Amino acid sequence: GAVVSQHPSWVICKSGTSVKIECRSLDFQATTMFWYRQFPKQSLMLMATSNEGSKATYEQGVEKDKFLINHASLTLSTLTVTSAHPEDSSFYICSAAPGLAAANEQFFGPGTRLTVL
Amino acid sequence: GDSVTQMEGPVTLSEEAFLTINCTYTATGYPSLFWYVQYPGEGLQLLLKATKADDKGSNKGFEATYRKETTSFHLEKGSVQVSDSAVYFCALTTPNFGNEKLTFGTGTRLTIIP
Secondary structure, eight states: OOOEEEEOSEEEEOTTOOEEEEEEESSSOOSEEEEEEEOTTSOEEEEEEEETTSOOEEOTTOOTTTEEEEEEETTEEEEEEOSOOGGGOEEEEEEEESSSOOGGGOEEOOOEEEEEO | OOEEEEOOSOEEEETTOOEEEOEEEEOSSOOEEEEEEEOTTSOOEEEEEEOSTTOEEEETTEEEEOBTTTTBOOEEESSOOGGGOEEEEEEEEOOOTTOOOOEEOOOEEEEEEO
C-alpha cells in the first residue's frame, strides 16, 4: 500500500525556537497533503490542507504565521512551527492523497511528537 | 458542526472475545462513515467504510453498519486476536464538492490479551 513517512518522529526544543517537520509520500505522488494535530485523549484536528505548488488552506483558528506549510513537490510537505511555545506541544500527523481530497484516499504518516520546553 | 463520539478506552479483552466499539455521529447532510486503525508506530490506516444508510463495511473480520436512524456506526468483530491490538478511530466526511474533510472521534485503544 501507499506509504507516508514523517521526520522526525519526535523532537524536543526550547521555547522560542522553530521546528520543521517533514512529510513524504514514498511511493506515490501526493496532490494534496493534510496536517493534523492531536492532543492527548482528543481527536485529530485538521490544521490545514495543502496542494502542491499553491498556498495552504488553514482551518479556522489556526495561525498561518505560526504554522508555516510548504508543499513544494508532489512527494514532500513541511510544517514549520515558528517560535514554538509549550502550548504548541502536541502530536502532529500528516496525510497525503494522490488526487482530490477524497477521504478514503488519504494515507497517514506515523506522526511527530513535539515537546516544547 | 459535524462531530463523532466514540467509546472511551482503553478496552482490554481476551483473545477470541467479541468486540464492540461504539460510535455515534452528528452531521449535516449525508455523511460517509469510516473506521481507521492505528497499529503501534504506524500511521492511521483505513479499516472499512460505508457511504450510505444500511451499508455494511467489512474488512479483516471487522464489520460496521451505517445506521441512520440511530446515527451510529459501531465496530464489531466476532473473535479478536492479539494482532488486533491498536487504536481505532471512527470518522466521517460530509459532501463538500470534492473538498471533504475528515472529522475524527477521539480514538479507542484496544488491547487483546493472549
